[in-house]
Amino acid sequence: MTFLKIITYLGIFVFALAGAFKARGAKLDVFGGLVVAFVSAYGGGTLRDLLLGVKPVNWINxxxxxxxxxxxxxxxxxxKDKVNNFRRTIFFTDAIGLGLFTAAGIEIALRNGTNEIYGLVMGVITATFGGLIADIFCGYPPLLLRKGELYATACAAGGIFSFSSINTLALPKILT
Incomplete structure (x- = not known):
């Protein structure tokens, strides 16, 4: 198993947890929790694959x-009720998932022929759009679109840092 697969699987599990916790907070049943977990885990990567023309999308088979x-x-x-503070739990699981999916999304986009800037955009889409869809399904205002939230900005900053830390992309290159 490759390192990219390990990161992807960890991200899927963590975002599934975050989605299911959102569903519980919205008082959905187990089936609703499964749907929101699925969308949270796969939504951003599916959109990335569709935009890149990757067939089949990442989760098929x-x-x-x-x-x-x-x-x-x-x-x-x-x-059940052993996790009292859903907001805090969602915050931590989302933070872990964001980092994992941003890195995986960038790598997959680069492997599919994008340049570094679009690779970064695809990484942010991979990390954030599943949560956006899950928020909508649960009736919450999407965190990605809330004023003052640095949700996508944090993903982009982390992506730029990861590029510069492995000398694949220097910060001045992305800004020019």
Whole structure:
């Protein structure tokens, strides 16, 4: 298993947890939790793949990834009331997922022929759009669109830092 696959699977599990926690906070049942977990885990990557023309999209025929969404949902609904502060739990699971999916999205975009700038954009889309769709499904104002939130900005900053830290892309190059 490649390092990229490991990052992707960790991100899927963590975003499935975040989506299922959002669903519980919105008082959805287990099926609703599964739908929101699925969208949270796969939404951004699916949009990225569609924009890049990747066929089939990343989750088709990936049984392990699908099982991770089921596992994340099951864990979330089994802990019932043991997790009192959903907002804090969602914040931490989202933060971990954002980092993992930004890095994976950039790498996948670069492997599919984008330049560094569009690779960064695809990384941000990968990391943020599943949560946007999950927020809409749960009836929450999307965190990505709230005034004062640095959700996507943090992804982009992390992506730029990761580029410069591995000397693939220097910061002056991305700004010119």
């Amino acid at each position: 990936d049984n392990l990834a699908f099982a991770l969404v089921f596992a994340g949902t099951a864990v979330t609904f089994l802990v």
